[in-house]
Amino acid sequence: MISWLPSILALALQPSVPATPPRPAAATPGSVVAAAPASAWADVPADRLLVMDLADGRRVTIALSPDFAAAHVANIVALARAHWWDGTSINRVQDNYVTQWGDATEAKPLPPGIVAPSRNYDRPAAGLAFRALPYRDSYAAAVGHVGGWAVARSRDRAWLPHCYGMVGVGRNLAPDTGTGAELYVAIGHAPRQLDRNIAVVGRVLSGMETLAALPRGTGDLGFYTDPAQRTGIATVRLASELPPGKRPAWQIMKTDAPAFTAWIRVRANRMDDFYERPAAALDICNSLPPVRARPAG
Amino acid sequence: MISWLPSILALALQPSVPATPPRPAAATPGSVVAAAPASAWADVPADRLLVMDLADGRRVTIALSPDFAAAHVANIVALARAHWWDGTSINRVQDNYVTQWGDATEAKPLPPGIVAPSRNYDRPAAGLAFRALPYRDSYAAAVGHVGGWAVARSRDRAWLPHCYGMVGVGRNLAPDTGTGAELYVAIGHAPRQLDRNIAVVGRVLSGMETLAALPRGTGDLGFYTDPAQRTGIATVRLASELPPGKRPAWQIMKTDAPAFTAWIRVRANRMDDFYERPAAALDICNSLPPVRARPAG
Numbered sequence: 001m002i003s004w005l006p007s008i009l010a011l012a013l014q015p016s017v018p019a020t021p022p023r024p025a026a027a028t029p030g031s032v033v034a035a036a037p038a039s040a041w042a043d044v045p046a047d048r049l050l051v052m053d054l055a056d057g058r059r060v061t062i063a064l065s066p067d068f069a070a071a072h073v074a075n076i077v078a079l080a081r082a083h084w085w086d087g088t089s090i091n092r093v094q095d096n097y098v099t100q101w102g103d104a105t106e107a108k109p110l111p112p113g114i115v116a117p118s119r120n121y122d123r124p125a126a127g128l129a130f131r132a133l134p135y136r137d138s139y140a141a142a143v144g145h146v147g148g149w150a151v152a153r154s155r156d157r158a159w160l161p162h163c164y165g166m167v168g169v170g171r172n173l174a175p176d177t178g179t180g181a182e183l184y185v186a187i188g189h190a191p192r193q194l195d196r197n198i199a200v201v202g203r204v205l206s207g208m209e210t211l212a213a214l215p216r217g218t219g220d221l222g223f224y225t226d227p228a229q230r231t232g233i234a235t236v237r238l239a240s241e242l243p244p245g246k247r248p249a250w251q252i253m254k255t256d257a258p259a260f261t262a263w264i265r266v267r268a269n270r271m272d273d274f275y276e277r278p279a280a281a282l283d284i285c286n287s288l289p290p291v292r293a294r295p296a297g
Numbered sequence: 298m299i300s301w302l303p304s305i306l307a308l309a310l311q312p313s314v315p316a317t318p319p320r321p322a323a324a325t326p327g328s329v330v331a332a333a334p335a336s337a338w339a340d341v342p343a344d345r346l347l348v349m350d351l352a353d354g355r356r357v358t359i360a361l362s363p364d365f366a367a368a369h370v371a372n373i374v375a376l377a378r379a380h381w382w383d384g385t386s387i388n389r390v391q392d393n394y395v396t397q398w399g400d401a402t403e404a405k406p407l408p409p410g411i412v413a414p415s416r417n418y419d420r421p422a423a424g425l426a427f428r429a430l431p432y433r434d435s436y437a438a439a440v441g442h443v444g445g446w447a448v449a450r451s452r453d454r455a456w457l458p459h460c461y462g463m464v465g466v467g468r469n470l471a472p473d474t475g476t477g478a479e480l481y482v483a484i485g486h487a488p489r490q491l492d493r494n495i496a497v498v499g500r501v502l503s504g505m506e507t508l509a510a511l512p513r514g515t516g517d518l519g520f521y522t523d524p525a526q527r528t529g530i531a532t533v534r535l536a537s538e539l540p541p542g543k544r545p546a547w548q549i550m551k552t553d554a555p556a557f558t559a560w561i562r563v564r565a566n567r568m569d570d571f572y573e574r575p576a577a578a579l580d581i582c583n584s585l586p587p588v589r590a591r592p593a594g
Contacts, residue, residue, distance in 0.1 A: 095506040096461050119573075136433040138580035164393050164486040173570045188509070189461040189486055189583060193567055193576045209392040209513040212485070216506040270490055273470045276416075279490045283435035286486060 026271040029263055033290045036259035041251040042148055043294060044205070046240035048073070050080060051248060052101075052207075054090075055232030060207030061239075061248055062167055065149060067128075068160050069201045071117035072169050075180035076201060077238065082111040084181065085236035090214060094222025096188030099211045100170055101233060102181050110181060118176040121196045122159035130158065131255060133264065135281045139192045143284035145255035149203070150288050152195060160200035163190045163285035164212075167202040187212040190285040205250045205291045249294035263290060323568035326560055330587045333556035338548040339445055340591060341502070343537035345370070347377060348545060349398075349504070351387075352529030357504030358536075358545055359464055362446060364425075365457050366498040368414035369466050372477035373498060374535065379408040381478065382533035387511060391519025393485030396508045397467055398530060399478050407478060415473040417496045419456035427455065428552060430561070432578045436489045440581035442552035446500070447585050449492060457497035460487045460582035462505050466496040484509040487582040502547045502588045546591035560587065 025031075050062040066073045079085065085101075088108070092100040130151060132144040140152035143161070152161040160166060167185050171178030178199060185204055204211065214231060217224040224230050239247045253260050268282035322328075347359040363370045376382065382398075385405070389397040427448060429441040437449035440458070449458040457463060464482050468475030475496060482501055501508065511528060514521040521527050536544045550557050565579035 093510075095509060121574075135435050138432050138434060139576055139578045175573060190580075191583070192578075192580065193564075193572075193583070195576065196574045197572050212392060213390075213510050213512055215510055267490075275490075275494050276472060277418075277493045279436055279492065281436045281489075283487075283489065286488070286490070 026273070027262070027266050028270075028272045029267050029290075032259060032263045032266050033253070033292070036253065036257070036263075036290075038295075040254055040257035040259040041292070041294075042254050044250045044252060046247055046249070047077070047238050049205075049239040049248070049250060050076070050202070050236060051239050051242065052085070052236045053234045054210070055234045058207065058210045059248075060211060061205045061250060062202045063205050063250065063252065064202040065160060065200070067147065068123055068149070068151075068158075069120055069169075069199045071120050072178070072180045072199045072201050075114050075117075076183075078111060078114060079179075079181055080236050080238050081241070083235065083237075084108070084111060085233050088233045089230035090211075090233065091217075091230055092184070092221060092223045093187070093214045093216050095216045097186070097191060097222065098168075098184040099187050099214060100182065100184035102170065102183065104227065104230060110179060114179050114181070116171075116176050116179045117199070120199045122157040125153045125156055125158040128158055129256065133282065133284060133287060135268070135283065137284055139195060140284075145260070145287070145289065148252040148255055148289050150284050152284060157196075159196055161190065161284055162186050162192055162194045162198075162200065163288055164188070165204045165208050165288065166200050167204060168194065169199040169201055171198065185211050203288065205252075206248075206293075251292050251294050253290045255289055260289065323570070324559070324563050325567075325569045326564050326587075329556060329560045329563050330550070330589070333550065333554070333560075333587075335592075337551055337554035337556035338589070338591075339551050341547045341549060343544055343546070344374070344535050346502075346536040346545070346547060347373070347499070347533060348536050348539065349382070349533045350531045351507070352531045355504065355507045356545075357508060358502045358547060359499045360502050360547065360549065361499040362457060362497070364444065365420055365446070365448075365455075366417055366466075366496045368417050369475070369477045369496045369498045372411050372414075373480075375408060375411060376476075376478055377533050377535050378538070380532065380534075381405070381408060382530050385530045386527035387508075387530065388514075388527055389481070389518060389520045390484070390511045390513050392513045394483070394488060394519065395465075395481040396484050396511060397479065397481035399467065399480065401524065401527060407476060411476050411478070413468075413473050413476045414496070418493045419454040422450045422453055422455040425450075425455055426553065430579065430581060430584060432565070432580065434581055436492060437581075442557070442584070442586065445549040445552055445586050447581050449581060454493075456493055458487065458581055459483050459489050459491045459495075459497065460585055461485070461509075462501045462585065463497050464499040464501060465491065466498055468495065482508055500585065502549075503545075503590075548589050548591050550587040552586055557586065 052060040090101040137143040169178040170182035219225040269278040345361045349357040387398040434440040466475040467479035516522040566575040
């Protein structure tokens with residue numbers, strides 16, 4: 001425990017050491033992400049990455065979560081492969097709630113084999129490498145992270161919480177009416193009351209600045225009253241369907257990587273110059289794992 | 298405890314009672330609000346109601362909270378009376394964070410007497426008629442409601458939490474640099490890490506569908522890179538300055554009214570047909586008190 005001595009001695013020998021060295025800049029969430037090694041990132045599989053190109057040229061990418069909503073994710077993959085969403089539209093934008101897209105006529109036939117799973121809102125917690133976030137949650141017994149996803153859980157069950165940017169399966173009143181053809185994304189404060197009442201199937205990785213800034217609909221539930229207000233969807237593809245040179249490639253930080261642990265610690269205890277009183281806390285929806293476009297090369 | 302007997306007897310005498318009467322429709326948050334008596338609503342004082350008219354004709358109204366940020370609210374009232382914001386603009390929109398407005402040049406002189414209070418982020422909890430929300434909060438020891446406002450608290454201090462729609466005072470790094478001339482509103486998941494690091498001065502009552510749907514800025518922190526991207530602010534007035542026939546009038550539900558207690562219960566335990574599993578919980582940012590335009594007459 002005297003390993004600091006040589007450093008002190010070395011310091012004493014310096015000709016002119018400032019009396020008070022400048023305090024090193026505190027780590028920020030951004031600096032932790034920038035410093036994370038390549039090994040801290042996992043590629044989103046190209047056959048689990050939805051690429052939605054809007055008619056106005058803007059793009060949205062969505063990572064699907066087969067570990068949490070396998071039956072719905074299988075439907076969504078089949079719908080994308082059938083190019084079912086091409087020519088559909090964004091039909092509903094309700095402020096501080098959701099942006100929703102699909103077939104506005106509700107009459108477009110589904111491809112063969114697409115059946116609405118009943119419920120599918122959660123899964124057994126057993127078998128998940130759950131890393132608990134050490135802070136209270138208002139809604140769930142515990143919250144934390146599993147394999148790049150933010151997760152809420154009870155003793156026995158686990159589910160993806162309705163955070164900003166999470167994608168869920170629209171349904172009617174009956175629990176077996178959501179196929180995955182009608183999807184929505186949360187665009188405001190997390191509507192956690194929907195947890196375990198709807199299947200959450202993924203997360204928007206890019207394009208939230210588009211989906212969250214669309215004009216709000218003025219009809220009931222934020223539906224557009226005039227079809228001209230809808231934003232057209234040109235195509236929805238799996239990244240794996242696109243030519244290799246044109247595939248977007250995204251990475252999510254591994255939630256069992258040391259960099260993620262550091263990022264959580266810094267997010268919960270902001271010490272950069274702006275903050276006078278670190279929160280010493282973090283809620284699950286403020287801790288969705290960092291994402292980035294896969295670096296070239 | 299036999300007071301039900303006459304009813305049962307009366308029922309038995311009915312000629313044709315359906316075997317299974319239809320279940321009465323469950324209360325929804327909306328039905329509780331619609332049924333709330335006039336006595337459950339409090340007028341927002343016209344001299345604490347900011348009316349911001351944008352250059353494109355859209356309007357935003359903001360209730361100020363003198364009980365929580367008196368010194369900043371006094372500045373904001375003085376700035377509105379001086380018509381200081383007329384001709385300024387919305388300069389920053391950062392996705393899932395804030396929309397911010399003020400003088401883009403940062404050079405416009407302030408009216409005499411406007412001095413930045415130091416800190417002013419919270420206040421003593423003593424003396425507040427705090428009604429606790431009976432659910433956990435990720436960030437504060439307790440959360441609840443006081444006089445129409447959602448409030449977070451420690452043992453000794455209380456503050457307005459950074460929820461969607463709450464308005465705060467922009468500042469630079471030093472804690473005594475925010476006058477109230479530069480304001481922002483939270484437009485995404487609640488950035489509660491800002492609590493007690495910034496003075497929160499009010500809440501947007503109408504117009505969030507405008508402020509939250511503006512194009513995101515592409516510069517650092519979401520600032521617009523081209524002045525043409527800014528949304529102009531035509532005027533900001535206190536409602537009390539407007540001619541009586543042109544004053545908007547807003548009401549906030551009284552948080553000590555029975556209707557509010559019922560609304561919280563229904564929000565936390567959704568029993569309407571869509572919900573299969575009521576959350577039995579509610580977070581503070583999903584419990585901002587209902588507001589409405591004051592009914593005519």
